[in-house]
Every structure is written in structure tokens, then in C-alpha cells.
Amino acid sequence: MNDYLEVRNLSKSFEGFQLHNITFTLPKGYIMGLIGPNGSGKTTTIKLILNMLKRTSGEVKILGFDNIASEQEAKRNLGVVFDSNYFSDEWKISQVEKSVSAFYENWNTQKFSETLKRFHIQPSKKVKELSKGMQMKLMLACAFSYDAKLLILDEPTSGLDPVSRDELLHILSEYIEDGEHSVLFSTHITGDLERAADYITYISYGELFFSGGKDEFIDSFRIVKGGCEELSTDLGKKMLGIRNFSTGFEALVKTEDLKQFAHLNVEPATIDDIVVFTSKRGEQYE
Amino acid sequence: MSNIWKSAKLDFSLVKPYVKTICFTMVLPVVFAAINRSLLTGISFAMCFIAMTTGYTFSITEKNSMERLYGILPIRKSDMVIGRYIFIIIMGLTALIFSLIAHPVILTILGESISIFDYISAAVTGIFLFALYTVFQLPGYYRFGSIKGRVFMYIPVAGFLITLLLITKSPVGESKLLFTVINSPILLMLLAVIFVIAMYIVSILVSIKILKNKEM
Amino acid sequence: MKLIISNISGIPIYEQIKQQVKSAIMSGDLQADETLPSLRTLAKELKISVLTVTRAYTELEQEGFVKNIQGRGCFVLGQGSELLREQLICKIENNLSEAISAARVANLSEEELHHLLSILMEEKTDE
Numbered sequence: 133m134n135d136y137l138e139v140r141n142l143s144k145s146f147e148g149f150q151l152h153n154i155t156f157t158l159p160k161g162y163i164m165g166l167i168g169p170n171g172s173g174k175t176t177t178i179k180l181i182l183n184m185l186k187r188t189s190g191e192v193k194i195l196g197f198d199n200i201a202s203e204q205e206a207k208r209n210l211g212v213v214f215d216s217n218y219f220s221d222e223w224k225i226s227q228v229e230k231s232v233s234a235f236y237e238n239w240n241t242q243k244f245s246e247t248l249k250r251f252h253i254q255p256s257k258k259v260k261e262l263s264k265g266m267q268m269k270l271m272l273a274c275a276f277s278y279d280a281k282l283l284i285l286d287e288p289t290s291g292l293d294p295v296s297r298d299e300l301l302h303i304l305s306e307y308i309e310d311g312e313h314s315v316l317f318s319t320h321i322t323g324d325l326e327r328a329a330d331y332i333t334y335i336s337y338g339e340l341f342f343s344g345g346k347d348e349f350i351d352s353f354r355i356v357k358g359g360c361e362e363l364s365t366d367l368g369k370k371m372l373g374i375r376n377f378s379t380g381f382e383a384l385v386k387t388e389d390l391k392q393f394a395h396l397n398v399e400p401a402t403i404d405d406i407v408v409f410t411s412k413r414g415e416q417y418e
Numbered sequence: 419m420s421n422i423w424k425s426a427k428l429d430f431s432l433v434k435p436y437v438k439t440i441c442f443t444m445v446l447p448v449v450f451a452a453i454n455r456s457l458l459t460g461i462s463f464a465m466c467f468i469a470m471t472t473g474y475t476f477s478i479t480e481k482n483s484m485e486r487l488y489g490i491l492p493i494r495k496s497d498m499v500i501g502r503y504i505f506i507i508i509m510g511l512t513a514l515i516f517s518l519i520a521h522p523v524i525l526t527i528l529g530e531s532i533s534i535f536d537y538i539s540a541a542v543t544g545i546f547l548f549a550l551y552t553v554f555q556l557p558g559y560y561r562f563g564s565i566k567g568r569v570f571m572y573i574p575v576a577g578f579l580i581t582l583l584l585i586t587k588s589p590v591g592e593s594k595l596l597f598t599v600i601n602s603p604i605l606l607m608l609l610a611v612i613f614v615i616a617m618y619i620v621s622i623l624v625s626i627k628i629l630k631n632k633e634m
Numbered sequence: 635m636k637l638i639i640s641n642i643s644g645i646p647i648y649e650q651i652k653q654q655v656k657s658a659i660m661s662g663d664l665q666a667d668e669t670l671p672s673l674r675t676l677a678k679e680l681k682i683s684v685l686t687v688t689r690a691y692t693e694l695e696q697e698g699f700v701k702n703i704q705g706r707g708c709f710v711l712g713q714g715s716e717l718l719r720e721q722l723i724c725k726i727e728n729n730l731s732e733a734i735s736a737a738r739v740a741n742l743s744e745e746e747l748h749h750l751l752s753i754l755m756e757e758k759t760d761e
Contacts, residue, residue: 161674162684184489184634207492218486220478222435231431234424235491305678327647330685345685347648400644 133196136160136282136314142180142190149338151176154190156333156343160281161311163304165325165346166318167403168335169411174318177335178286182212195281208236211275215287217267221260228259228270229277236278244277265296272303283307284316289324297321301328322403332403336411346403353406357382358396367392373409384409421493425501426508429475432484436474443467444513444520451521452528457536460521461514461544468513469551472506476564485634499625503556503618510548514541535603542607549614553621560628635664635671639680647682651690656718659699659710666712670700673708697721 137158144151151173158164166174179185181192183199192199197206219228225248233239248255251269253262262270268288275283283304289297301324307313319325325332325346333343342349353372359380368374370392374383384401385393401409433440447467451460479485488498518541522532558570635658639650658664670676673691677684691708694700698717701709711717737747 179489179634182489184486186631186633204492204494207490210490210492212486212490214486216483218482218484218490220432220482220484223431227431227434231428232487232491234427235421235493301681302678305681308684309674309678311674327682330683346683347646347686347689351646 134159135193136195137164137181137316138191138193139177139181140191142177142192143188144176144180144185145188146176149173149176151180151335151338152340154335154340156331156340158282158314158316158331160314161308162330163308163315163317163325163328164331164333165322165329165403166316166333166335167320167322167325167407168341169407170320173335173338174320175286178212178284178316178318181284182207182210208278209281211272211278211280211283213268213271213275213283213285213288215290216264217259217262218271219259221258223259225253225255225257225259225270228274232274233277239278241277243279244273247273247276264291265293265299268292268296268300276307281312282314282316284318286318287320288317289319289321297324300324304328322407326403334407336407341410349406350401350403352387353384353401354387354390354393355382355399355401355405356385356393356396357399358393362396373411375409421497422501422504425493425498426505429502429505432478433474436471436478440468440471440474440509443471444516447517448520448524452524455525455528455530457521457525457532457540458543460525461517461540462547464513464517464521465510465544465548466551468510469548469555471509472552472555473559473564473568475502475505476559476567480564489634495629496626499560499629500622503552503622503625506552506556507618510545510552514544514548517544538607539603542610546610546614549617553617557621557624557628560625560632637671637676637680639682648686648690648693651687652694655690655694656699660718664710666710668710669706670708670710 135157137156139157140155142151142154149171154173154177156164166177168174176185180187180190181194181199183203194206195209199206219231223231229241229244233241233244245255248270251266251273253266253270253273259267259270272283289300292300304315304317305328308315317325317329329346331344332346332349334341334349356371357380360376360378363381370389371383371385374381384405390398444464444467447460447464450463451457454460479488518537522537525532554570555567559567561567562570635655637651637654639647643650645653655664655670664670670691671679673687674684677687680687691700691702695702695708699711701711703709733747742750
């Protein structure tokens with residue numbers, strides 16, 4: 133079992149929004165960043181994977197199990213962290229364990245209490261008494277306690293300070309260190325993924341913009357900068373997005389088109405750059 | 419079967435912090451029983467009140483967006499629904515048993531005598547009323563959520579009273595068959611039990627269908 | 635073994651890893667049969683992606699500096715420093731060829747070119 137998550141031609145129609153033909157694969161042992169601006173369809177994709185929304189078409193396999201036909205088997209190996217707590221906030225941590233562990237045969241109580249200790253979560257507290265970062269770690273602790281092979285995180289870092297975000301990335305790197313676990317990390321804070329992600333799937337306005345290696349993704353684009361007079365219509369057509377100011381311009385171009393821009397300042401593009409420039413739909417060079 | 423039971427236990431853990439509140443709602447019906455000097459009245463009110471608390475699992479789930487937890491757990495939607503019904507039925511039975519002990523005690527203290535017939539007919543009526551309320555409530559809650567679903571709770575009450583009114587007023591009341599049925603308590607109770615089971619089966623199937631089609 | 639990744643150098647991270655491993659081999663910091671740090675552990679410690687380290691290790695293997703043994707690790711090969719020397723000599727040849735072509739265009743004589751070389755080598759030793 134080499135591919136932990138397979139999504140093929142996943143589509144969903146809402147009123148006013150369409151998720152169209154999303155396809156990507158996450159092999160075991162790696163971290164994939166699911167990126168795109170807010171509202172582009174990341175959370176919809178995750179909910180479709182979890183069968184919390186009914187898909188219009190397509191196929192999803194989690195560790196080889198179809199997410200609808202074999203929903204129970206698929207979810208046994210799945211851990212999910214959302215951007216906010218999904219336990220009853222009146223529950224004590226011990227109740228969280230009682231409630232969740234009942235559904236997982238391989239729940240390891242020792243692992244749960246060790247993980248709580250490591251995360252500095254006091255077992256005597258109620259869920260509502262934990263900070264947002266602690267609540268997020270609690271969801272993780274549960275997933276670790278039944279050794280979920282695939283971890284899906286939906287905007288786990290929104291609302292967290294940089295220290296907590298860094299901690300989370302460290303926890304995730306450790307999680308995949310043995311090569312037997314995978315992570316799908318959906319976020320609009322792409323700085324988190326800049327170094328740690330192995331793969332990137334970029335969804336823009338419901339369409340799949342890119343899915344593949346992160347290094348390859350970043351390497352396919354460059355930022356070119358120049359003076360206003362250096363911008364010709366031909367060059368403008370080749371640009372994927374542009375920022376004009378009184379003193380010049382900045383634009384995103386494909387690396388394969390770089391020769392035409394050789395006379396301008398060329399810099400590597402960050403994931404943020406790529407997402408921001410390609411999201412400026414309709415802002416064409418004029 | 420095991421997953422159904424786990425789901426029922428999960429629902430119980432949701433409601434645990436509110437158990438005291440629910441227990442208090444069982445006190446008022448005792449008062450009504452005393453005022454009316456009738457076991458039937460007390461039990462009817464008790465079942466009505468306990469049926470009002472069935473929305474707790476839904477409202478608590480909504481409050482913490484816990485449908486996401488339900489979406490993650492490895493459990494079939496049908497098991498979740500059946501588990502919730504089982505939990506609700508157990509809540510109802512617990513309230514019924516409590517009331518069937520507490521009300522006669524109070525009534526006896528007040529000097530009323532209660533026959534076996536009173537006792538059994540109150541129990542069966544209680545079960546029937548509780549079933550009537552909940553078979554409409556639960557699909558309503560599943561479909562519309564705990565707030566809008568509240569409306570469904572009052573409909574069966576109204577419906578029941580209207581039906582009662584119609585039966586006593588209409589010529590149907592003269593039919594031989596109905597006459598036989600009403601005069602044979604055993605037949606009536608048997609019919610009630612069968613009806614309850616059938617109602618629950620239909621209600622559960624409807625709820626499962628609703629949940630399967632629900633967008634979370 | 636010392637490995638320092640710069641975020642601002644503009645050089646791709648896998649390239650930085652390769653360069654530093656090669657320097658370590660050249661300088662003797664990394665001996666033959668020594669293992670490079672475990673791929674995933676290195677990725678975790680440097681907070682970079684596993685695929686990036688994989689690419690560096692794979693290319694180092696392709697270029698003949700290391701050998702990846704499944705389950706055992708990444709071993710430095712004995713001819714590492716020789717290979718590197720060969721690679722560098724090749725680079726010197728290419729650069730010198732370029733310099734000669736440029737000198738021809740600029741009409742520099744062989745003597746002037748030698749002179750330039752001496753000055754530059756002196757400057758480099760002073761650095």
C-alpha cells in the first residue's frame with residue numbers, strides 16, 4: 133500500500149461554486165500541502181474526502197479503501213484535525229478518551245497519556261479550559277493514540293501564534309519520520325509549508341492548478357522585476373500575474389518562458405508569491 | 419450491534435452534564451399527578467416532558483460543531499442513528515420507570531388507590547405517547563437541526579388531541595370493530611405496542627435516509 | 635558533519651546539501667564508508683522536506699559520491715575525493731576555455747592572460 137490518499141476527478145456543485153475534477157495522490161511517508169486562497173475549495177475537498185458532503189462525481193480512496201463503500205475501514209486509519217475543537221467543551225479530557233477510544237480497536241491508553249504529557253495538557257481539565265493551541269494538540273493526541281496512518285489537517289494553524297505553528301510542524305515531521313505515515317495539510321498560511329512540504333496541491337477557484345512536488349512547483353516559476361518602460365505587450369501576455377507601480381512592475385512568469393525576460397531582474401518565487409499572483413484573476417496587464 | 423451501543427453511549431456522554439436538569443423536569447409531573455389524582459395524567463405529563471429533552475443531543479452537537487467528530491469516527495451513519503434512537507428510548511423508559519414508582523407512591527399517600535389496570539394502562543399510554551412524540555421529533559431534528567426541529571415536537575400533541583376528538587365525535591365511533599377494540603383492553607394494548615414498534619421502524623428508516631443525504 | 639542551510643542564498647536547498655557534502659568529502663570531514671545522516675532525520679532536523687533531501691542524496695549517488703543501501707543508509711564511497719577532483723578539473727577546463735575565447739575576442743595575448751591568472755591567484759590566496 134504505497135498511496136495513502138487517492139483523489140480522482142472529484143467534483144461537487146453548489147449554488148454559486150463548483151469544485152471541478154480535483155485529482156491528486158499522496159504517497160506514504162510524505163507531507164502534502166493543500167493550498168489556495170480562502171474559498172477556493174480546500175475545506176470542501178476535505179469534507180468530500182470525509183464523506184461529510186455528497187460528491188457529484190469522482191473517487192476517493194484512503195489507504196486503498198473507498199471512502200463511501202468502505203467508509204468504516206477507511207476512517208479507522210484516519211486522523212483529522214480541524215481549525216476548531218470538535219469535542220463537547222463540557223467534556224473532561226478523560227471523557228474525551230472514553231468517548232473516542234471506544235471506536236478504535238487499537239487505541240493505546242499509554243500513548244495517549246504520554247502524548248498529553250508531551251503536549252503539556254493537563255488531563256484533569258475540561259476541553260473548554262484549554263487554549264486554542266492546546267485544543268488542536270488534543271485532536272492530534274487522539275489521532276496518534278490509534279496510530280492513524282493518514283493525518284488530515286484543515287487550517288490547523290489559523291489563530292495560532294508562530295511558536296505553536298513551529299511546534300506543530302516539528303510534531304508533523306516526527307510523525308512522518310518512520311516513513312509509514314502521511315499528512316495532508318490544508319492551509320492558507322503557506323509560509324508553514326515553504327520548507328517542510330514534500331508535495332503541493334494547489335486549488336484555485338474550484339479548479340486544480342497544480343499537483344506535484346513542492347520543489348518542482350517552486351522551480352516552475354520566477355518573479356521578474358523591471359521598469360515601466362521595459363514592459364511590452366508581448367511580455368505582458370506571458371505573465372501569469374503582475375503588480376504595477378509608478379516605479380516599475382513585478383510579475384510572475386513560468387520558468388520555461390524565462391529567456392524572454394532575461395534582461396530583467398529575475399528572482400526565485402515563494403509559494404506565497406505564486407498563489408497571490410495567480411489568484412489575481414482578471415487583473416491583466418494593460 | 420456493538421457500534422450502535424457505542425453511539426448510544428457517546429450520546430449519553432454528551433448529555434451527562436445536563437442530567438441534573440433533566441431529573442428536575444421529572445418533578446413537576448409528580449405534582450400534576452397529585453393535583454389530578456390520576457396516574458394517567460401524571461404519566462402523560464412525565465412522558466411529554468421527557469420527550470422535550472430529546473433535542474439535547476442535537477443541540478449540544480450543534481453547539482460545538484461536533485458533527486465533524488461524527489464525520490471522522492469509523493462508524494456507519496445508520497449505526498449513529500439507531501444508537502441515538504436507542505439512547506432516547508432508554509431515557510424515556512428510565513423516566514417512565516421512575517414515574518411509575520414515584521407517582522403511585524404520592525397518590526397512595528394522598529389516599530388514592532391504584533388498580534393493576536390503571537397501572538398497566540398508564541404505562542402503555544406513556545410508552546405510546548413518548549413514541550408518538552419522538553418518531554416525529556427525531557427526523558425533524560435530523561432534517562432541520564435542533565432549533566427549527568422544535569416545531570415538530572408540538573405537532574403530535576396537537577394531532578393526538580385532534581384524533582381523540584374526531585374518534586369520539588364521528589360516526590366511526592359506532593363501528594363494530596372499533597367498539598370491540600376499545601372494549602378489549604388487552605387488544606388495545608397489544609395494538610399500541612405493535613403500533614409503537616412499527617412507528618419507530620419507519621422513523622428510524624426516515625432518519626437514516628435524511629442523515630445519509632445531509633451535507634455537513 | 636556540518637550542514638548549514640541558507641534561506642537567502644538563492645541556491646536551491648538540495649544543491650546546498652550536495653555542495654556541503656562534497657566539501658566535507660574533499661576536506662576529509664567525511665571519510666569513506668562513513669554514513670550520511672538518515673534521510674528523514676536530517677529532513678526533520680533541518681526542517682526541510684524529505685523529497686529535497688532525497689533528491690540531494692540521489693544525485694550524489696548518481697554522481698558517484700555515495701551509495702544508498704536500502705535499510706542501511708547512505709555510505710560515502712572511497713573514490714569520493716578523486717571523483718570530486720575530476721569534476722572540479724572538468725569545471726576548471728570549461729572555465730578556462732571560456733576565458734580563452736573571451737581573451738581572443740578582447741585581443742588579449744597569452745602572456746597577458748597568464749599575467750591575469752597570476753594576479754588573481756595572488757588575490758585569492760590573500761582572501
